[in-house]
Amino acid sequence: MQRTMLFATTLAAGVLAAGLALAQTPKSGGTVNVVIQPEPPGLMLGLIQNGPTQMVAGNIYESLLRYDEKLQPQPSLAESWTVSDDGTVYTFKLHDNVKWHDGEPFSADDVVFSVDKFLRQTNARLRVSLEHVAKIEALDKDTVRFTLKQPFGPFLGIFEGGTMPIVPKHIYEGTDYKTNPANNTPIGTGPFKFDKWEKGSYIHLVKNQDYYLEGKPYIDEIYWHVIPDAASRAVAFETGKVDVLPGGSVENFDVPRLTGLPNTCVTEKGWEYFSPLAWLWLNNREGPLAKKEVRQAVMYALDRDFGKEVIWNGFGAVPTGPMTSALRFYTDDVKKYPHDVDKAKALLKEAGYDGTPIRLLPLPYGETWRRWAEATRQNLIDAGFNVEMQATDVPGWNQKLADWDYDMAFTYLYQYGDPALGVARSYLSTNIAKGSQWNNVEGYSNPRVDELFEKGATAFPDSKRQEIYTEVQQQLVEDVPVAWLLELKFPTIMSCDVKDLITTAIGVNDGFRDAWLDR
Amino acid sequence: MRLLRFIARRLVKGVFVLLAIVVLNFGLIRAAPGDPAQVMAGEAGAADEMFIQQLRERFGLDKPLYEQLAIYVGGILTLDLGYSYRQQMPVSQLIFDRLPATLLLTGTAFFISLLLGVLLGALAAARAGSWTDSAITIFALIFYATPLFWVALMAILLFSVTLGWLPAFGIETVGAGESGLAGVLDLLEHLVLPATTLGLFFMAVYARMTRASMLEVAQLDYVKTARAKGLPPGRVTRAHVLRNALLPVLTLAGIQAGQIVGGAVLTETVFAWPGIGRLMFDALLQRDYNLLLGIFFVSSAMVILFNLITDLLYRVVDPRIEVG
Numbered sequence: 001m002q003r004t005m006l007f008a009t010t011l012a013a014g015v016l017a018a019g020l021a022l023a024q025t026p027k028s029g030g031t032v033n034v035v036i037q038p039e040p041p042g043l044m045l046g047l048i049q050n051g052p053t054q055m056v057a058g059n060i061y062e063s064l065l066r067y068d069e070k071l072q073p074q075p076s077l078a079e080s081w082t083v084s085d086d087g088t089v090y091t092f093k094l095h096d097n098v099k100w101h102d103g104e105p106f107s108a109d110d111v112v113f114s115v116d117k118f119l120r121q122t123n124a125r126l127r128v129s130l131e132h133v134a135k136i137e138a139l140d141k142d143t144v145r146f147t148l149k150q151p152f153g154p155f156l157g158i159f160e161g162g163t164m165p166i167v168p169k170h171i172y173e174g175t176d177y178k179t180n181p182a183n184n185t186p187i188g189t190g191p192f193k194f195d196k197w198e199k200g201s202y203i204h205l206v207k208n209q210d211y212y213l214e215g216k217p218y219i220d221e222i223y224w225h226v227i228p229d230a231a232s233r234a235v236a237f238e239t240g241k242v243d244v245l246p247g248g249s250v251e252n253f254d255v256p257r258l259t260g261l262p263n264t265c266v267t268e269k270g271w272e273y274f275s276p277l278a279w280l281w282l283n284n285r286e287g288p289l290a291k292k293e294v295r296q297a298v299m300y301a302l303d304r305d306f307g308k309e310v311i312w313n314g315f316g317a318v319p320t321g322p323m324t325s326a327l328r329f330y331t332d333d334v335k336k337y338p339h340d341v342d343k344a345k346a347l348l349k350e351a352g353y354d355g356t357p358i359r360l361l362p363l364p365y366g367e368t369w370r371r372w373a374e375a376t377r378q379n380l381i382d383a384g385f386n387v388e389m390q391a392t393d394v395p396g397w398n399q400k401l402a403d404w405d406y407d408m409a410f411t412y413l414y415q416y417g418d419p420a421l422g423v424a425r426s427y428l429s430t431n432i433a434k435g436s437q438w439n440n441v442e443g444y445s446n447p448r449v450d451e452l453f454e455k456g457a458t459a460f461p462d463s464k465r466q467e468i469y470t471e472v473q474q475q476l477v478e479d480v481p482v483a484w485l486l487e488l489k490f491p492t493i494m495s496c497d498v499k500d501l502i503t504t505a506i507g508v509n510d511g512f513r514d515a516w517l518d519r
Numbered sequence: 520m521r522l523l524r525f526i527a528r529r530l531v532k533g534v535f536v537l538l539a540i541v542v543l544n545f546g547l548i549r550a551a552p553g554d555p556a557q558v559m560a561g562e563a564g565a566a567d568e569m570f571i572q573q574l575r576e577r578f579g580l581d582k583p584l585y586e587q588l589a590i591y592v593g594g595i596l597t598l599d600l601g602y603s604y605r606q607q608m609p610v611s612q613l614i615f616d617r618l619p620a621t622l623l624l625t626g627t628a629f630f631i632s633l634l635l636g637v638l639l640g641a642l643a644a645a646r647a648g649s650w651t652d653s654a655i656t657i658f659a660l661i662f663y664a665t666p667l668f669w670v671a672l673m674a675i676l677l678f679s680v681t682l683g684w685l686p687a688f689g690i691e692t693v694g695a696g697e698s699g700l701a702g703v704l705d706l707l708e709h710l711v712l713p714a715t716t717l718g719l720f721f722m723a724v725y726a727r728m729t730r731a732s733m734l735e736v737a738q739l740d741y742v743k744t745a746r747a748k749g750l751p752p753g754r755v756t757r758a759h760v761l762r763n764a765l766l767p768v769l770t771l772a773g774i775q776a777g778q779i780v781g782g783a784v785l786t787e788t789v790f791a792w793p794g795i796g797r798l799m800f801d802a803l804l805q806r807d808y809n810l811l812l813g814i815f816f817v818s819s820a821m822v823i824l825f826n827l828i829t830d831l832l833y834r835v836v837d838p839r840i841e842v843g
Contacts, residue, residue, distance in 0.1 A: 031694060039801070041559070041605050124560075124570040178577070183607060199606075199616060200793025202693045223693050227791040228800075235675055235687045395553025395806045398561045435571055437561065 024499070028218045030517035032498060034244040034508070035233050036203065036224040043194060043203070044183040045165040046114065047122050054162035055246060056203055056224050058509035060101075061188035063166060064092050064111065064144075065159035067505040069272045071328065071417045073156050074504070077106075077166060077189060078144075087151035087460045094142045098212045100168050101193045108138035113169035122177060129158045129421065132458075151460035154328075154418035160273055161510050163416070191217035191513040201226055218516035230366060234258060243498050246508045247271060247490025252313045252368045258493050265496040268315060268489040270507020275324040275422075276490075278412035280376070280483040285443040287407055288358065293351035295480035298408075299337035300344035301383035302376065308486055311372045317487040321477040322427065324487040328418050328462075329469035334477040344383035355386045361401075361409035364394050373410060376485075401437040412488055413438065417505070419469050420457040427481060428453055444481030526827070533823040540819045541595055544812055545588055554580060555605060555806045578604050578808075591812065600816065601809035603802075610813035613798060620690055621794035623706075624713055624786070625779040631718035633772055636725025637765070643726065644733035644764075645756055655726060663723035671716045671789040678712060685712050688791035713790040717783050721775055725768055732764035739763075765836055773829030777822030 040052040045061045064078040073081075078092040098106040116136045119126050132152035137145050148155065158164060166189065171182045186194045191213075192205040203224040207217055225242055227233045234254045236242045238261065247270070250258065259266045282289045282298065289295055304318045317325060320332045358380075362373030373389060380387045387408075392400060400406050415422030425431055425438060429445035449472060456468040492502060501508065501515040556574035575581045579590065594601055600610035643655040662670070679687035686692070686709050697705050736742060737760050745755045784796040795814060802810040833840045 033693075041805075042607055179607075198793070199613075200620075200797060201689060201691075201791075204694075221694070225689070225693065225791070226793075227688050228788045228797060229791070231672055232675065232688050232789055232791055235680055239679055239683070239687055241687070392552065394561070394804055395551070395558050397553075398557045399553040402557060 024518070026215075026218045026499065026514075026516035027518060028215070028516070029220055030218075030519055031221040031223065032219050032244065032512070032515070032517060033223045033225060033242040035227055035236065035242050035246065035249045037227065037230075037233065037249045039200065039226040039228075040203075042183060043186045043197070044167075045162065045186070045188075046118055046167040047178060047183065049123060049125070049162060054506075054509050056205070057165070057186060057188070058161045058190075058506065059192040059205060059222070059512045060186050060190045060194055061161060061165035061167070062190045062510075063159045063161045063164045064094075065156070066510060067157075067160060067273055067417070068503075069269055069505050071157065071272060071326070071505055073159070076159075076161070076510075077111075078159075081156075083156075088148040090146040090148075090155065091139070092144045092146075094144065095212050096142050098189050099210050100170075100189055101187045101208060102168075102171075103210075104168065104170050106166075106168075106189050107141040108144045109141070110169045111144045111166055112136050112138050113173060114166045115164060118167050118172060118177060119164060123163070126158065126163055129154075150458050152420075152458060153456070153460065153462065153465050154420045157328075157416065157418045157421060160416075160506060162506070190510075192222060195221075213513075217513055219512060222512060230254070237261075237493065240495075243495040244501065244508070245493040247492050250493070251366060252311065252315070255313050255315070255491055255493065259491075263496045264493060265498075266491050266493050267502050268491055270492060270502040270504070270509075270511065271488075271490060272326045273417050273505035274414040275326040275417065276412050276414055276488040277319060277322075277324050278410070278485040278488050280485060281401065281406065281409040281411055281442050282480070282482055283404065283407050283442060284445075284481060285404065288351070288353050288356050289407055291351045292479060293347045294353055295483070296337070297344040297347035297351070297353075297383060298380065298385075298483045299480055300340045300347065301385065302337075302379050302483060302485070303339040304485055305339065306379075307372055307375060311368060311375060312486065312488075315491055316489045319484040319487050321473045321484060322482075323419060323423055323469075323473060324415055326417075326487070327415055327423070329456075329466050331470045331473055333470065334474050337477075341383050348384050353384070357386045357388050358407040359390050360387050361390050361392065361397060361406045363410035363412070364392060364397055369410065372485075376410075398437060401441055402435050404434060404441070404443065408483075409441075410485075411437070411441075419472070420453070424453040424457065427476060442481050444479070446475065446479060449475055449479075522831075526831075529827050529830075533820075533827070536823060537816070537820055538592070538595075541592060541812065541816060542588065544815045545591060548806075548808055548811060549584065551806070553806050554578075555808060556580060558805050559605065574604075591809075595816065600813035603807055603810040605802075605805050605807045606810065610809050613810060614795060614813055614817055617793060617795045617798050618780070620792060621783075621787075621796065622779065623710065624717065624792055624794055625783055627710060627714040628717035628721070628783070628786075629772075629775060629779060631714060632721035632725060632775075633768075635718070636722040637729050637768060639722070640726040640729025640768075641733060641756070641761055643730045644737070644760075647730075647734060652730075656730070659723040659726040661723075662719040663727065667716065667720055668785045668789055670719060671713075671786060674712050674716055675789070685709075687712075690793055713786050713792050716790075717786040721771075724771065728768055728771060729761075729764060732767050733760050736760050736764045762836060766833065769829060769832055769836060773825050773832075774822075776828075777825040778818070780818050780821040 036052050036056060038052055040056060042048045043053060043057045045053060045057040062077050064076055065073045066076045068074055077094055077098065079095050081090060081092045083090055094108060100106055120130055132148050134147045134149045139145055168187050171187060172180060191208050191211050193208050195206045196204040205222040207220050211217060227236055230251045234250045237245050237258060258264065282295050284290055308316050308318055321334050323330045360377055363369045377387045377389055401409055426440055427444055427449055428440055429450050431439040432443055433439055452468050452472040456465055459465045459468055492508060494501060497518050499516050499518050501511045503514050504510055555578055556571050559574055560571050579587060603610050603613055606613055639655050643652045646652050675687045678685045690709050692705050742755060742759050745759050784800045787794045787796040799814045
């Protein structure tokens with residue numbers, strides 16, 4: 001007996017369609033201009049997983065699933081799927097009329113090749129999740145079956161386009177993936193085809209006329225403009241040269257001015273899957289921050305509401321702990337750290353902090369982050385810390401974190417919708433290793449937390465996982481391995497003519513499939 | 520014959536200087552923290568030691584430094600600037616692709632600044648102490664002292680946002696697909712703001728230098744003699760004062776010309792001009808060693824070349840100067 005999700009999917013699609021019909025009927029045609037920042041290093045999504053690459057190529061390549069803002073899986077290349085009762089066998093039924101952009105037919109073999117061969121080799125993050133998979137088989141040309149070694153709670157969450165893009169087997173099989181010349185002319189199954197990349201200027205995508213969803217996409221062409229200066233990007237929008245400023249493309253202090261322009265719409269949505277969380281790495285290994293009391297004092301010293309309201313113009317939310325509120329299994333039933341300078345001072349005294357200088361590493365991502373670092377430093381000084389700012393550029397920041405050469409450092413990381421995918425990696429003691437800034441950089445080690453995270457990943461069903469993750473959140477918030485600052489929200493600013501752009505949990509990254517222009 | 524020997528000697532010397540620059544740049548870049556493998560891993564949002572190690576091996580960064588240097592210099596000697604792993608393209612092609620945009624921008628700025636700068640400087644000198652002189656001096660001082668990016672932003676604010684006369688960014692109206700005359704006009708329209716902004720600083724420098732130099736030359740005995748001979752004042756200014764006053768201007772122009780190929784990082788960034796300056800800036804932030812070294816190589820070769828041309832031009836302007 002298989003628990004079917006087909007019904008739920010059909011129902012969701014029906015509700016969605018009804019909603020659209022109630023709203024407006026999409027119009028076909030038109031050109032949309034979008035900012036892309038920085039210029040992506042390449043567009044082969046299977047090889048390069050950086051943000052700008054995903055934003056452009058997410059409209060060229062597709063995965064089996066998409067996610068709505070509640071992170072519920074939706075059909076993409078897979079039109080339906082079933083999960084066995086024990087949570088170890090996932091069977092996907094693919095759309096049967098899909099073609100690659102070069103006209104070749106798409107089939108289940110492409111999926112098996114992409115996941116089992118290509119991505120296993122090229123995508124470090126997916127590789128970790130695939131360790132739970134025993135085998136991947138094409139049952140027929142439209143059916144793929146994943147068999148897991150044991151239940152893996154977040155499994156249905158790893159089919160996002162940037163994480164698991166399906167790449168063409170007929171182009172890549174038997175070649176050196178990284179040097180295949182086809183990387184410069186990406187071939188996907190998505191709603192838009194690659195047309196031209198004028199390096200340093202723009203990337204041009206055109207409508208895929210053979211797209212398998214009737215009538216989609218609606219828009220004829222997308223131009224992604226490369227504009228390296230934040231102020232110039234704001235001007236480009238102001239003067240009507242671009243229609244969409246994806247999240248993070250302008251400095252925060254420009255947001256109120258731009259959203260005040262006529263016919264301008266803004267949304268915080270479209271980041272639910274990534275749910276970026278900003279925090280301060282605290283070096284747990286040595287120096288004053290090795291003591292829990294000192295780390296707790298940091299939490300009390302920080303005026304995180306100020307950071308949200310002033311530095312980030314009210315966008316985002318103050319986090320309660322290691323998980324953002326958008327994440328599955330989030331709880332706010334944890335110890336709270338309000339802004340309390342006296343408490344911070346008392347804790348520092350108790351810990352015997354002697355004024356040893358603490359090196360603070362800002363994140364070199366522009367003016368907003370620089371201001372935030374200054375405000376944070378001031379907060380810490382007010383509570384009695386002795387803080388020195390150490391500015392670097394991005395490669396220098398990477399290196400210092402990878403070498404653990406810091407006391408406190410700003411960062412933000414994606415959480416990928418599930419604690420097993422995006423949270424555990426920062427706290428597991430097995431994840432302490434130099435050379436990476438996405439593992440347990442702070443050097444926190446707690447056997448109980450290790451055990452809980454390990455159980456949480458494979459527990460079944462979800463109610464069990466909730467129990468485990470509630471405890472883990474409570475424990476981490478007590479220990480303060482890092483100082484959580486803000487659930488980041490990067491507002492997408494766009495002309496109100498652009499409709500239905502942000503309809504999924506990854507927003508602009510796969511949004512142009514459904515978007516249309518009301519002109 | 521003597522001239523040819525001079526040129527040959529300078530060229531040989533230039534090659535050694537260039538090699539020294541290559542070695543020095545190589546060392547300096549490696550001294551900066553971070554490497555391209557880490558940057559690329561960083562953008563992927565996840566990495567393990569194996570992933571970074573794979574990248575390092577691909578870039579040849581796992582080899583000892585002297586071996587990497589030897590490989591690089593060996594490449595340079597055969598005019599192979601290497602491969603940019605980040606951009607997945609040969610460095611020479613990347614530079615070559617961006618060269619036209621940069622030459623257009625910096626070349627236009629160069630001529631605007633040289634022409635207007637010398638003209639304004641000469642005018643100010645000819646009317647020293649007058650209102651015209653004061654106005655030109657103030658104008659020159661302002662643009663000499665104001666940071667380029669600020670001037671650029673103000674120009675955008677005025678001419679693009681407020682007045683809506685000129686485009687704020689890019690080299691062409693993307694998607695318009697204009698060709699022929701319309702295409703050229705579109706290009707020129709996009710060129711006006713960046714070229715003028717970039718030209719203003721050097722224009723100010725030329726104006727100030729021409730003025731000062733002309734006033735100094737005007738006090739010299741041979742100028743007095745020319746005037747005493749009864750030559751018309753215009754001819755004295757043009758043939759006797761200006762020509763001799765141009766030597767320092769020429770030196771500076773040589774330096775500016777050498778930078779033409781290097782591009783203009785700030786201007787290209789603010790105006791989203793797809794030139795070499797930005798390519799270099801991005802390469803720096805990404806620690807794209809080969810690309811960065813390649814751009815440095817080409818631009819230092821240009822500086823050396825233009826120094827040589829400047830030296831030769833000295834002779835034209837002032838025949839008393841001998842080469843060799």
